[in-house]
Amino acid sequence: MRIVFLGPPGAGKGTQADIISKRYGIRKISTGDILRNEMENNTELGKLAKEYVKKGELVPDEIMVKIIENNIKNLESFILDGFPRTINQAIELDKITHIDKVIHIKVPDEEIKRRLINRGRIDDKLDVIENRIKVYREQTQPLIEYYKNKGILYEVEGVGSIEEITKRIESTLKS
Ligand code: AMP
Secondary structure: OEEEEEOOOOOOHHHHHHHHHHHHOOOEEEHHHHHHHHHHOOOHHHHHHHHHHOOOOOOOHHHHHHHHHHHHOOOOOEEEEOOOOOHHHHHHHHHHOOOOEEEEEEOOHHHHHHHHHHHOOOOOOHHHHHHHHHHHHHHHOHHHHHHHHHOOEEEEEOOOOHHHHHHHHHHHHHO
16 A cells, blocks of 8 residues: 655654554655765755755755655555645646545644644754744645545544554544
């Protein structure tokens, strides 16, 4: 199965994608993790990405699409965590592969901010957090409508214990 996890920063996409990935033996591909790895290794891509990531901006679509193309090549199943983040990325993704299900993890704004402040990543400072939420609203949220129109969107409440949320996700995967 080819799955996309969608949701605001701090929704728990990464945590849930990890659990589902291990439980079902489906490869998880996190564009945020890929970029952080490149930044740690100070590669050309890492240096470029850092300029965007540290401000809470999106890395240009062209670069992200190439990364995804290289990472999902020949995979029958995968979970995408953090991609697509723009309509353009979604359109390009549809040219590369067929997505079966999109799981939208819903979390209210105040809860998101509280979670991110407690996480402490380099892009988890308050002003950057606020920008990431704004960027999410403007550029990523339209994907909800995009996938709803395709009939593959599944909504999951993202507030509760980790295991409760995993159960909700599992029931959408079985439906
Ligand atoms: P994440 O770990 O998914 O929250 O991603 C951390 C940061 O990496 C984001 O705030 C963006 O700057 C960048 N990033 C990750 N995935 C994408 C993507 N699909 N498109 C553009 N930028 C991305």
